[in-house]
Amino acid sequence: MTVTYRDVKADILAKITQGIWPPGELVPNETELAENYGCARATVNRAMRELAEAGLIERRRKAGTRVRIAPIRQAKFNIPIVRREVESRGETYRYALVSRSVGPPPDWLAARMDLASAGKVLRLICMHYANGAPYQHEDRWINLDALPQAETADFTQTGPNEWLVSAIPFSDAEISFSATLADDTLAGFLGGNAGDPVFTIERSTWWEGASITYTRLSFTPGHRMTTRY
Amino acid sequence: MTVTYRDVKADILAKITQGIWPPGELVPNETELAENYGCARATVNRAMRELAEAGLIERRRKAGTRVRIAPIRQAKFNIPIVRREVESRGETYRYALVSRSVGPPPDWLAARMDLASAGKVLRLICMHYANGAPYQHEDRWINLDALPQAETADFTQTGPNEWLVSAIPFSDAEISFSATLADDTLAGFLGGNAGDPVFTIERSTWWEGASITYTRLSFTPGHRMTTRY
DNA sequence: CAGTGGTCTAGACCACTGA
DNA sequence: CAGTGGTCTAGACCACTGT
Numbered sequence: 001m002t003v004t005y006r007d008v009k010a011d012i013l014a015k016i017t018q019g020i021w022p023p024g025e026l027v028p029n030e031t032e033l034a035e036n037y038g039c040a041r042a043t044v045n046r047a048m049r050e051l052a053e054a055g056l057i058e059r060r061r062k063a064g065t066r067v068r069i070a071p072i073r074q075a076k077f078n079i080p081i082v083r084r085e086v087e088s089r090g091e092t093y094r095y096a097l098v099s100r101s102v103g104p105p106p107d108w109l110a111a112r113m114d115l116a117s118a119g120k121v122l123r124l125i126c127m128h129y130a131n132g133a134p135y136q137h138e139d140r141w142i143n144l145d146a147l148p149q150a151e152t153a154d155f156t157q158t159g160p161n162e163w164l165v166s167a168i169p170f171s172d173a174e175i176s177f178s179a180t181l182a183d184d185t186l187a188g189f190l191g192g193n194a195g196d197p198v199f200t201i202e203r204s205t206w207w208e209g210a211s212i213t214y215t216r217l218s219f220t221p222g223h224r225m226t227t228r229y
Numbered sequence: 230m231t232v233t234y235r236d237v238k239a240d241i242l243a244k245i246t247q248g249i250w251p252p253g254e255l256v257p258n259e260t261e262l263a264e265n266y267g268c269a270r271a272t273v274n275r276a277m278r279e280l281a282e283a284g285l286i287e288r289r290r291k292a293g294t295r296v297r298i299a300p301i302r303q304a305k306f307n308i309p310i311v312r313r314e315v316e317s318r319g320e321t322y323r324y325a326l327v328s329r330s331v332g333p334p335p336d337w338l339a340a341r342m343d344l345a346s347a348g349k350v351l352r353l354i355c356m357h358y359a360n361g362a363p364y365q366h367e368d369r370w371i372n373l374d375a376l377p378q379a380e381t382a383d384f385t386q387t388g389p390n391e392w393l394v395s396a397i398p399f400s401d402a403e404i405s406f407s408a409t410l411a412d413d414t415l416a417g418f419l420g421g422n423a424g425d426p427v428f429t430i431e432r433s434t435w436w437e438g439a440s441i442t443y444t445r446l447s448f449t450p451g452h453r454m455t456t457r458y
Numbered sequence: 459c460a461g462t463g464g465t466c467t468a469g470a471c472c473a474c475t476g477a
Numbered sequence: 478c479a480g481t482g483g484t485c486t487a488g489a490c491c492a493c494t495g496t
Contacts, residue, residue, distance in 0.1 A: 064461085
């Protein structure tokens, strides 16, 4: 019966939650714990490393490992493609391209995406439906200087989101959540009224230092984004 | 010059982002990669494990490792204590207890927290200020059956959030974000007007299967929650 | 300077699962 | 059944950082 890193992790976690090792407490070093548990130091190391990632303990060379005074709680959200999000709930997904235009970026966008004001951007407005009802409004801007092939792509059948993930497998992104008010136009698309509260996601994406796309997603009133942690 | 797991990870990541290993591609197995990179299998294993956690590849015994068709993107948010959040921006934090009451839970809360309707809950309404201006409104409910010592705790100087993290070092939680409208009361507290869009966080917390607390946090208009991923 | 965590290695056994 | 990832071990060297 060998001791696994999960065993060690669970035991240390228990010691913390039960207050045996209170916040701020210095935890025994890896060598000592390995002896106590009767396992290799690498096993203890993995357990402790994961607890540190989870924000429960704090590790510093020479100073040793301590139980965090205020554990860092972190919530993880999966950022799915809209279609998958809808379909995973067993609903039917429908997509529609509302408008498409090409031109120079407005000033606020040039500032936000760090674009030359002489550049060209593609702007797409799209709607995503779940079971026939409005679900999400998408206002998307794509930097054509960085991604010229977007100009000839067909966005009438598939959303830009899906096209982008296949064009750029991986990227850096900044995402932000906020609450805004629906104006008449947005309310029209989302099937509500002007003045409705709208849950809004904004996302900027970079790849190899170049700004690729900025998008603003607006959800129907009452939308919630939920996770456990 | 030994090869580190970071080197391996970076190289594999590069192969994916540059399309050398396109989505769906079967990646060589660990033994083979270890030979190619001239390092131990454990080193390759750690690199691949982290890439799998990041949602870029998918690993299955016997089936091998594949590049994910649609990478799972996940955003992490730190959920800080309000005071720390404010202070970390270099602003002065102030706390005020608005009201405190004890009684049976309303039906919606009993349902949400899975409480006996005969139970007792403590309700606190608090305000958090940054540099003297309203920052966050907190509507907090605590299950006194699970946490009787909350009834005698002093919440006039310190917020329930800080008291709770010391009383319960670790817990399961569900958090959800949404957009709501300020009513007259809330607008009064937050220094805005009725009808303002309000970014709202709701959080339920459990410990050892028992529901501990439910809270609803409302932020001043214009508040954003941002992260990189 | 010395103690602690960070990482690598070479080898081993095992658990899972696709064919 | 056999191939792949999952994990453990014992030992080693190193990087960082309090004292």
